Amino acid sequence: MGNIKVVKFGGTSVADANQFRKVKAIVEADKNRRYVVVSAPGKRHSDDNKVTDLLYLCHAHIKYSVPFDQVFDIISERYLEIVRELKIDLDIQPYLDEVKSRITKNVSIDYLASRGEYLNGLIMAKFLNYEFIDAKEIIFFNNNGSIDWDRTQEILSKKLSENHRAVIPGFYGCNTDGKVKIFSRGGSDITGAILARVAKAQIYENWTDVSGFLMSDPRIVDDPKPIERITYSELRELSYMGASVLHEEAIFPVREVGIPINIRNTNEPDNPGTIITDDIRLKEGDNIVTGIAGKKDFTVIAIHKNHMNSEVGFIRKILSVLEMNNITIEHIPSGIDTVSIVIANSQLENKLNIIIEEINNKCNPDTINVHTNMALVATVGKNMVYTPGIAAKLFTALGEAGINIRMIDQGSSEMNIITGIEDKDLEKAIRAIYNAFVM
Numbered sequence: 001m002g003n004i005k006v007v008k009f010g011g012t013s014v015a016d017a018n019q020f021r022k023v024k025a026i027v028e029a030d031k032n033r034r035y036v037v038v039s040a041p042g043k044r045h046s047d048d049n050k051v052t053d054l055l056y057l058c059h060a061h062i063k064y065s066v067p068f069d070q071v072f073d074i075i076s077e078r079y080l081e082i083v084r085e086l087k088i089d090l091d092i093q094p095y096l097d098e099v100k101s102r103i104t105k106n107v108s109i110d111y112l113a114s115r116g117e118y119l120n121g122l123i124m125a126k127f128l129n130y131e132f133i134d135a136k137e138i139i140f141f142n143n144n145g146s147i148d149w150d151r152t153q154e155i156l157s158k159k160l161s162e163n164h165r166a167v168i169p170g171f172y173g174c175n176t177d178g179k180v181k182i183f184s185r186g187g188s189d190i191t192g193a194i195l196a197r198v199a200k201a202q203i204y205e206n207w208t209d210v211s212g213f214l215m216s217d218p219r220i221v222d223d224p225k226p227i228e229r230i231t232y233s234e235l236r237e238l239s240y241m242g243a244s245v246l247h248e249e250a251i252f253p254v255r256e257v258g259i260p261i262n263i264r265n266t267n268e269p270d271n272p273g274t275i276i277t278d279d280i281r282l283k284e285g286d287n288i289v290t291g292i293a294g295k296k297d298f299t300v301i302a303i304h305k306n307h308m309n310s311e312v313g314f315i316r317k318i319l320s321v322l323e324m325n326n327i328t329i330e331h332i333p334s335g336i337d338t339v340s341i342v343i344a345n346s347q348l349e350n351k352l353n354i355i356i357e358e359i360n361n362k363c364n365p366d367t368i369n370v371h372t373n374m375a376l377v378a379t380v381g382k383n384m385v386y387t388p389g390i391a392a393k394l395f396t397a398l399g400e401a402g403i404n405i406r407m408i409d410q411g412s413s414e415m416n417i418i419t420g421i422e423d424k425d426l427e428k429a430i431r432a433i434y435n436a437f438v439m
């Protein structure tokens with residue numbers, strides 16, 4: 001199919017008429033931008049509402065038999081205003097009426113929540129003079145909620161070959177029973193990825209309100225450098241630690257077939273943003289570290305027992321205690337006589353004392369030390385593995401900043417060094433590492 005670009009615009013990029021105009025300028029600037037996926041209108045300013053949230057609110061009203069007209073009017077007005085201001089030759093009112101008429105006590109949340117994208121897609125298609133393709137007719141789910149790739153591939157590719165340019169609403173598809181089914185929140189990113197894969201796009205452009213990823217959190221580091229290129233794996237390590245721009249599941253459909261994702265900013269279209277791809281070779285002058293991120297509120301349970309490593313099943317016993325208490329684990333760095341279990345505080349609730357007691361009973365360790373209020377910092381870079389002296393540089397930077405390191409863990413890919421420090425030192429640690437590697 002040639003040089004197709006699939007472009008997806010997130011909620012803030014399609015929040016009002018002015019944003020629609022920016023989208024049009026972007027789409028028209030490149031004739032390869034043939035398939036456009038849109039979210040529902042997002043926030044226009046910080047205390048505005050997202051249409052999807054309002055639709056969920058509508059559903060809650062109906063469930064408790066509270067009149068929903070007022071909320072629905074706010075939703076309707078968002079669309080009416082866009083059409084009015086853009087002077088689009090489309091009467092959106094009958095579509096709004098149709099949605100409203102289907103809102104009864106038994107209306108499915110999936111149907112209702114998906115209308116945010118559906119209505120926006122209709123308007124965008126008209127505005128761009130593109131075909132409108134309803135996502136329910138081209139994206140199919142299996143019973144277990146995964147994508148039915150065979151069916152989607154067959155029907156979607158046929159549709160695309162019939163429609164040279166089209167707008168597709170994000171966030172939903174069709175269930176095995178023929179009804180609308182939505183993805184999890186933020187799922188329009190997945191719709192874009194599916195489209196890109198089936199269209200065999202050269203690139204999947206994901207237009208949002210930030211110019212790609214930064215090497216660190218701008219609330220912590222002054223004016224951090226942008227990340228021009230990042231691998232999918234690095235991105236996973238970094239987004240696990242902090243704010244993520246892209247829905248996690250949007251990565252797999254395109255990664256498998258080698259289509260890069262380009263994160264771009266609708267409000268700053270000249271900024272090249274960040275390219276996510278696996279095809280990155282180390283070049284002279286490349287940064288060794290790709291990004292630094294951190295997260296607070298972990299607990300480390302450090303267990304010490306002499307000759308632990310020669311005792312069969314020791315770690316299994318510890319893990320079984322956590323399993324019985326339904327707790328997931330973040331990291332398990334271990335030494336010859338020690339093992340540390342790192343757990344998010346949100347997992348622990350009030351279970352810490354019980355767990356310690358059970359580990360004591362089952363494993364009979366020499367000591368157990370618990371460090372609460374721990375933060376984890378991830379220093380991520382695929383190039384770290386080829387570069388000697390990284391760990392020394394990292395620990396020196398933290399040492400010089402007077403930060404006490406409680407735990408170190410390096411994933412087996414050697415792409416990520418995790419350090420455990422006290423919560424109160426998180427910001428200082430991130431700045432110290434950034435300055436050591438980037439400045």
Ligand code: ASP
Pocket residue numbers: 010011039040050052053116170171184185186187188189
């Ligand atoms: N509108 C949906 C949400 O707010 C989906 C999306 O924007 O990707 O979650």
